[in-house]
Amino acid sequence: MKVWGRMMSKAFSRRGRIAALAATLITATAGVMGLAAAQAAGDARTPEHHHWHFAGPFGTFDRAALQRGYQIYREVCSSCHGMQYLHFRNLGEPGGPYYDEEHPNANDNPVVRAIAADTTVAGEPDDFGDPTTRPATPADAFPNPFATEGMARLANGGALPPDLSVIVSARHHGADYIRSLLIGYEEPPEDVTIRPGLYYNPYFPGGAIAMAPPLPEERVTYADDTEATTEQMANDVVEFLVWAADPHQEARKRMGFMVLIYLTLLALLFWISYKVVWRNVAH
Ligand code: HEC
Structure with missing residues (x-):
């Protein structure tokens, strides 16, 4: 007890x-x-949840949206933001906005070559050691518009425009956050004063951002005649940025799917051979 x-x-x-x-x-x-x-x-305000058609294991990017997104980046964002991890050739690789089956090697894709040549990058120093510039080739990365961080800050009231190559992965709520940020500029509430050079955006931590609203209605004229509303432009450029942060994700998803099919068939084959081999054996 x-x-x-x-x-x-x-x-x-x-x-x-x-x-x-x-x-x-x-x-x-x-x-x-x-x-x-x-x-x-x-x-900061929680970003609005948007239904992205490219999300999920079977989601794919829309080529036309990626092309519009690239147009927005090129004509608007690239004057302040670089994308150091994205190369022009990526644009013409399978899954990219300008992939063309007739030119599987993106370096030979005429559209990609023309897009690259449209951008100026730093070249080799000349015979006197002075800096030179040259048109980009598909092998070049998207350049930073400013030569140094100091120059970038000088042009932007002291703030630094971040590199956009992996910005979607670098921010909480990735795509939703950037979309909300781009369309979410507002008049500041009565009790909030924003100093000159800053803009009120409730989605930006702290509420005051040094980037002027980059996408006013009709900021660009779309090559495919889509109406350029602020929301349309934001959706397109975000789709482009999501693709850019991981240009080979579609190929990877497809590969994963093939591997699953292969493993299923293999398992079936093993099961059948097991049945055949042991058919007449007591076990
Ligand atoms: C005139 C220059 C300029 C242009 C054009 C511009 N930005 Fe910015 N952007 C900035 C600056 C400056 C900052 C840093 C703001 C800060 O820290 O207050 C910034 C910050 C950002 C951020 C980061 C916000 C964060 O959470 O830190 C994103 C994302 C962004 N910009 C996306 C874009 C996109 C997409 C475009 C094109 C549609 C664009 N920007 C066009 C200057 C610019």
């Missing part, structure tokens, strides 16, 4: 300790979550 009692009290105290630990953990988690929620509420 005594032994039983001791065992019970031990079990209870262990359970008690576990319960106490669980309670502490729950309280701590709730505390952290509360803090995060408070921060989110006080800091």
Whole structure:
């Protein structure tokens, strides 16, 4: 009886300790979550959720949207933002906006070559060691419009326009955030003063951003005659940026799918051969 009692009290105290630990953990988690929620509420508005047709395991990019997105980047964003990890040839690779089956090697794709040649990049120093420029080739990366960080800040009121090659992965809520940021400029509330050179945007942490609203209605004339509303331009450039952050994702998704089919067939084959081999053997 005594032994039983001791065992019970031990079990209870262990359970008690576990319960106490669980309670502490729950309280701590709730505390952290509360803090995060408070921060989110006080800091920046949660981006609006948009239904992206390229999301999910079978999602694909829309070639026309990618081309429009590139047009927006080229005609608007590239005057302030570089994309150092994206190369002109990527535009003509399978899955890219200008892929052409007749020119599987993107370096030979005339559209890609023309797009590259339209951009000027730094060349080799000349015989006197002075800097030169030359038209880009498909092998070049998208250049930064500013030679140094200091010049970029000087031109942008002290702020630095970030490189956009992987910006979608570098920001929480990626595509939704950038879309909301681009279309979400507003008049500041009464009690908020924004100093000159900054613009009120509730989606930007802190609310005051040094980037002027880049996409006013009809900012570009689309090559395919799509109506250039602010939202349309934002959707297109975000689709382009999502593709650019991972230009080979479509090929990878397709490969994953093939591997699944292959493994399923292989499993079936193994099962059939197992049945055949052991057919007349008692086991
Ligand atoms: C006139 C220059 C200029 C143009 C044009 C411009 N931006 Fe910016 N952008 C900036 C600057 C400056 C910042 C940094 C803002 C800050 O830190 O306050 C910035 C910041 C950003 C950010 C980062 C916001 C963050 O969370 O840090 C994104 C994304 C962005 N720009 C996207 C774009 C896109 C897409 C375009 C084209 C549609 C574009 N920008 C056009 C100057 C520009």
